[in-house]
Amino acid sequence: MPASIGVNLRVTGHCSQGGRKYMEDLFSVAYQQTEDERDLEYAFFGIYDGHGGGEAAAFAKEHLMDSIVKQRQFWSDNDEDVLKAIRNGYMLTHLNMWKEVENWPKTVTGLPSTAGTTASVAFIRRGKIYVGHVGDSAIVLGYQKDDSEEWAAKPLTSDHKPESTAEIERIQRCGGKVISKAGVPRVVWNRPRPGHKGPIKKNTPMDEIPFLAVARSLGDLWSYNPQNDEFIVSPDPDVGVLTIDPTKFRCLIFGTDGLWNMISPEGAVSLVQATEKHNEAALVGGGNQPRDWLNPSKSLVDHALERWSNTRMRADNTSVVTLMLDPPGPPRATLARGALHHGRGGAASSAFTQRARRAGRAARRQARAGRRRAAGRQAGAAGQARVGPVGAGAGAAQPAPAPARQVAAAVTCECQRCLSSTGECSLTCARERSKDDCVVYG
Numbered sequence: 001m002p003a004s005i006g007v008n009l010r011v012t013g014h015c016s017q018g019g020r021k022y023m024e025d026l027f028s029v030a031y032q033q034t035e036d037e038r039d040l041e042y043a044f045f046g047i048y049d050g051h052g053g054g055e056a057a058a059f060a061k062e063h064l065m066d067s068i069v070k071q072r073q074f075w076s077d078n079d080e081d082v083l084k085a086i087r088n089g090y091m092l093t094h095l096n097m098w099k100e101v102e103n104w105p106k107t108v109t110g111l112p113s114t115a116g117t118t119a120s121v122a123f124i125r126r127g128k129i130y131v132g133h134v135g136d137s138a139i140v141l142g143y144q145k146d147d148s149e150e151w152a153a154k155p156l157t158s159d160h161k162p163e164s165t166a167e168i169e170r171i172q173r174c175g176g177k178v179i180s181k182a183g184v185p186r187v188v189w190n191r192p193r194p195g196h197k198g199p200i201k202k203n204t205p206m207d208e209i210p211f212l213a214v215a216r217s218l219g220d221l222w223s224y225n226p227q228n229d230e231f232i233v234s235p236d237p238d239v240g241v242l243t244i245d246p247t248k249f250r251c252l253i254f255g256t257d258g259l260w261n262m263i264s265p266e267g268a269v270s271l272v273q274a275t276e277k278h279n280e281a282a283l284v285g286g287g288n289q290p291r292d293w294l295n296p297s298k299s300l301v302d303h304a305l306e307r308w309s310n311t312r313m314r315a316d317n318t319s320v321v322t323l324m325l326d327p328p329g330p331p332r333a334t335l336a337r338g339a340l341h342h343g344r345g346g347a348a349s350s351a352f353t354q355r356a357r358r359a360g361r362a363a364r365r366q367a368r369a370g371r372r373r374a375a376g377r378q379a380g381a382a383g384q385a386r387v388g389p390v391g392a393g394a395g396a397a398q399p400a401p402a403p404a405r406q407v408a409a410a411v412t413c414e415c416q417r418c419l420s421s422t423g424e425c426s427l428t429c430a431r432e433r434s435k436d437d438c439v440v441y442g
Contacts, residue, residue: 005040006127007244008326014297016305018258018315024050024117025256025319026061032069042069045321046121049137049256051212052114055104056219059097060119064218067092068123068132079128083239086132090119094218094235101221109194116212116220116233120157120254122323127244129252132237133157134216138260141242142251142269151250151273153265157238160216162187167215175225176232181210187233189222246327250276251296258318259300262307271303272296272322297322 017023026048032041044065050057068074068089073081104113118135131139136159142151160167162178162185171178177188189211192204212220216234223233251272259268275296282292297320308315 005043005124006328007124007246007249008328009043009124010324010326011045011321012295012297013319013321014295014301015319016258016301016315016317018305018308018317020314020317022054023317024054024057025258025317026050026054026057027254027319027321028061028065029321030065042123042125044121044123045252045254045323046119047137047254047256047319047321048120049118049135049258049317049319051116051214051217052220053105054115055100055113056097056115056217057117059100060093060117060218063096064089064093064119064121067096068121079130079241082123082125082130083241086121086123086130086239087237090132090134090218090235090237094231097219097221111192112221114189114211114220114222116214116217118214118256119218119237122156122252122254124244129156129242129244131156131240131242133160133239134218134235134237135160135214136260137254137256138265140253140255140265140268141249142253142272143245143248144250151269153269155265156240156242156252160214160234160238161185162213162215164215170234171215171232174230174232174234175228176223177208179208179210184213186210187212187215187223191222244325246325249325251325252323253300254321254323255300256317256319258308258316259304259320261316262304262311263300268300271299275299276324296324 011029013027013029015023015025015027028044028046028048030044032044033039034041046061046064048057048060068086071085071088073088074085076082076085101113101115104115106112107114118137120133120135120137120139121131122139123130129141133139133156137157138159139156141154141156143154144150145152162168162171168178171187178185179188180186187210189209190206191209191211193207212223212233214233216236218235220231220233223231225232251269253265253268253272255268263271275294279293300320300322301318304318305315308318
């Protein structure tokens, strides 16, 4: 993975319908190459948990990333500009659903679709992680503890649930209510009574239906309150940015609530570390066939389904994307095979750690140089907007590049079809359209 990303990426994904009648989870992986195709502008990862039908999740998967990267602020060097672009992209995607809802299946009573979706996304760009989030599909960072081989967990998102004090206050300000049903707080849908026809007016008879167990989403157009021109179920995302520390950061886990209702962030990170150790041991020990390798995303889904089974409850749709964060340089598999070739099987982790430390020092030097360049640009651009290629400056009026490819060809996919005899990604799945745990067609 090129220096503009700032880290090597290995990605897996896995989904299960669980015990539900419909599968409404989706995820996406994409990247944008530079014009000379020698580098990457960014890599993108998203996960979507639909409800009330899969239409909103499918729409978000298709349009959310493009709605974000088409914002001029996304190409800025300024973090706040990038975060503003993410927020604007969410709002644009949500509002564009108004144009599509007529084409979505109506409810059994003939009302417009109630489809909505969580949407949790991350862009890896220039050594940073930019996150946008609505709903309860969490993103968790796995990082290495100081002076320890063990990994710890840090949630990068906070669930938007109706029981949250902040969300209850926001919902009430928007003219909405939260009522518990079967012990679960839900946002109330003011639904026209059966038999109503025509437009909804102030005097239209309504039923208060405890309806939705998330407080923010894309879609859920039923929650629009015309009296104050706001959505009670808000599409406004939480956004944030984190600078990648290649000496510590190890993985990102994207999961729908089918995972997180059964496994804690700490448990999920621990399981990913265990599968990583297994895969490294298999590689160093000479295992190079797909059967020797464990998909960390599938391991998480399988573990969650086992927990669901133990609760004697119907398992929810459960989807996971696991993104391994490796320091810049040769792929980890190459280091492991090199250690094996020289008879130093135990040296693979040591080599990886040393590379991480070198990458950390290089990243700090690059950051200092970047700050000096930024200061120079600001001094030279006083009172004048600068127009130029991507990266020209925070205030630059820059055209967005061509749309990103919805194929992870520049990101190592580790599905079973992608693993070749050398342990490298051959992207067979992209050519054969395999759905065997593949992040491209999964």
